[in-house]
Amino acid sequence: xxxxxxxxxxxxxxxxVPLQNGVGRYVQQLQRITFKFCKTHGGSxxxxxxxxxxxxxFARHNPGVVVYLKxxxxxxPCLKAEYLNGEDxxxxxxxxxxxxxxxxxxxxxxxxxxxxxxxxxxxxxDHPSIQGPWTPWLHRDHKLNVVQYPNxxxxxxxxxxxxxxxxxxxxxxxxxxxTEMEKTS
Amino acid sequence: xxxxxxxxxxxxxxxxxxxxxxxxxVRNINTTASVFAIEARWTAPYLRDLAKRKKIMEEKGLFPQxxxxxxxxxxxxxxxxxxxxxxxxxxxxEVLRAALTDASYIRQExxxxxxxxxxxxxxxxxxxxxxxxGGAKVITDYSSKFLRAALxxxxxxxxxxxxxYLSSEVVLAEVGFGIGLRDLILCxxxxxxxxxxxxxxxxxxxxLHASSGLARTQAFVRDFVLAHxxxxxxxxxxxxxxxxxxxxxxxxxxxxxxxEPRIIFQSGKNTIQAVYQVGIYTDKNFIGSGYGETVxxxxxxxxxxxxxxxxxxxxxxxxLPFGPAAADLTLKESSNLTLQDWSLEKAKNVVSC
Numbered sequence: 001x002x003x004x005x006x007x008x009x010x011x012x013x014x015x016x017v018p019l020q021n022g023v024g025r026y027v028q029q030l031q032r033i034t035f036k037f038c039k040t041h042g043g044s045x046x047x048x049x050x051x052x053x054x055x056x057x058f059a060r061h062n063p064g065v066v067v068y069l070k071x072x073x074x075x076x077p078c079l080k081a082e083y084l085n086g087e088d089x090x091x092x093x094x095x096x097x098x099x100x101x102x103x104x105x106x107x108x109x110x111x112x113x114x115x116x117x118x119x120x121x122x123x124x125x126d127h128p129s130i131q132g133p134w135t136p137w138l139h140r141d142h143k144l145n146v147v148q149y150p151n152x153x154x155x156x157x158x159x160x161x162x163x164x165x166x167x168x169x170x171x172x173x174x175x176x177x178x179t180e181m182e183k184t185s
Numbered sequence: 186x187x188x189x190x191x192x193x194x195x196x197x198x199x200x201x202x203x204x205x206x207x208x209x210x211v212r213n214i215n216t217t218a219s220v221f222a223i224e225a226r227w228t229a230p231y232l233r234d235l236a237k238r239k240k241i242m243e244e245k246g247l248f249p250q251x252x253x254x255x256x257x258x259x260x261x262x263x264x265x266x267x268x269x270x271x272x273x274x275x276x277x278x279e280v281l282r283a284a285l286t287d288a289s290y291i292r293q294e295x296x297x298x299x300x301x302x303x304x305x306x307x308x309x310x311x312x313x314x315x316x317x318x319g320g321a322k323v324i325t326d327y328s329s330k331f332l333r334a335a336l337x338x339x340x341x342x343x344x345x346x347x348x349x350y351l352s353s354e355v356v357l358a359e360v361g362f363g364i365g366l367r368d369l370i371l372c373x374x375x376x377x378x379x380x381x382x383x384x385x386x387x388x389x390x391x392x393l394h395a396s397s398g399l400a401r402t403q404a405f406v407r408d409f410v411l412a413h414x415x416x417x418x419x420x421x422x423x424x425x426x427x428x429x430x431x432x433x434x435x436x437x438x439x440x441x442x443x444x445e446p447r448i449i450f451q452s453g454k455n456t457i458q459a460v461y462q463v464g465i466y467t468d469k470n471f472i473g474s475g476y477g478e479t480v481x482x483x484x485x486x487x488x489x490x491x492x493x494x495x496x497x498x499x500x501x502x503x504x505l506p507f508g509p510a511a512a513d514l515t516l517k518e519s520s521n522l523t524l525q526d527w528s529l530e531k532a533k534n535v536v537s538c
Contacts, residue, residue, distance in 0.1 A: 020413065137462060
């Protein structure tokens with residue numbers, strides 16, 4: 001998928017953080033996660049394995065996340081994550097292996113709840129410059145404060161390039177010097 | 186026959202059934218579309234109109250929203266446990282429950298029991314009114330002490346304006362919703378009104394005060410409520426009214442000359458893009474500068490800039506201390522200088538102590 005398509009459909013923006021998270025202390029944004037699965041169907045095999053092996057450890061390491069298990073007969077398994085900003089995310093785990101589910105749970109655990117966007121900036125500030133805005137008068141030569149106008153020197157055209165005459169004169173001078181040097185040696 | 190077809194059409198209908206049905210159908214306006222699993226031509230406009238009506242209802246707040254607590258997967262005890270753990274705080278269970286119970290919920294429950302014929306309804310619940318009063322006191326008290334210590338030269342009027350902003354309903358509700366109170370508050374209305382959320386957050390602060398002591402509560406207020414000021418311009422929260430009068434008062438009390446605005450630079454005079462830079466001087470010393478489209482505007486901006494420089498609240502000031510830096514801050518009980526008393530002599534004393 002190209003960047004353009006991503007921006008068109010999923011939007012773009014700077015990196016955001018909810019509620020100045022991390023300025024004071026860090027608060028995990030995932031508030032609850034629901035594992036929906038079937039107790040008998042083969043599609044939920046990986047999910048059942050995850051629940052047996054890894055779920056208790058996940059819950060132990062994340063006491064701030066409420067974990068719900070919702071068995072549903074003959075329905076495909078999925079993960080539903082709810083975040084503090086009121087958003088939720090849903091991931092279908094039909095026929096996923098235990099390892100896949102582990103990775104998806106980790107993905108949901110680390111998210112902020114904001115939609116996945118194309119980041120236009122990795123940093124953001126509300127005050128781009130603490131020195132104030134640039135103006136045409138910034139860093140101006142202080143001599144200009146006491147100049148009397150009209151001023152002849154400041155009114156002349158600003159020279160950018162040498163004129164053809166000046167270049168010829170320079171060449172002539174150079175040549176003259178060389179010939180003099182030859183004579184003396 | 187047409188209705189039968191309409192009911193039957195769907196994308197997953199197999200081709201065979203579709204062909205079989207086609208042979209049976211009497212041709213009408215929808216026939217061709219439906220047998221090939223194409224929606225009728227009125228379907229899209231119909232759905233579009235429904236979506237439009239739904240949007241209007243949502244904007245007006247009339248669209249019913251699901252209560253999370255009514256789902257089958259809901260465990261209030263687990264939610265309360267996780268709430269404390271998430272914020273890295275220890276709450277006493279009873280107090281936290283009281284903090285999250287709004288008075289309107291208890292009224293509603295009593296009414297419900299009376300409607301069911303219970304003559305003397307017995308509810309073992311207490312509302313968060315007392316706790317929220319206590320919490321509100323902690324928030325205002327700590328905010329003002331913290332701000333006084335962090336901004337020692339900022340006038341007391343400004344400190345109280347910023348404190349008022351921090352304990353306003355809008356800020357507290359935003360913080361409350363941000364730490365997940367939306368689903369946890371027990372109240373009559375759904376979703377909880379901002380005023381309810383603000384009260385609940387104050388009550389949570391009160392509950393923390395009752396459970397873990399003042400030091401933890403102050404850290405909580407700093408990390409969640411005061412952190413709201415990070416990235417915000419404190420001068421836009423409190424604006425000095427009639428800045429020139431204030432500035433000349435301060436300078437007179439400090440034994441300096443009258444403030445004298447002078448144009449430093451100007452450009453585009455008498456055009457639509459005119460811009461002036463004005464500097465404020467006292468006894469030929471530069472004390473501030475500002476820009477404006479007119480001279481009057483530029484003078485006002487320059488005066489504000491001079492005051493910002495005096496109060497040490499310019500854009501380049503050190504940010505407010507949060508996180509580890511806040512631990513070293515000594516809270517200031519006594520009030521800052523007021524605008525009436527503010528002078529350079531007194532300000533020097535503030536800095537040295």
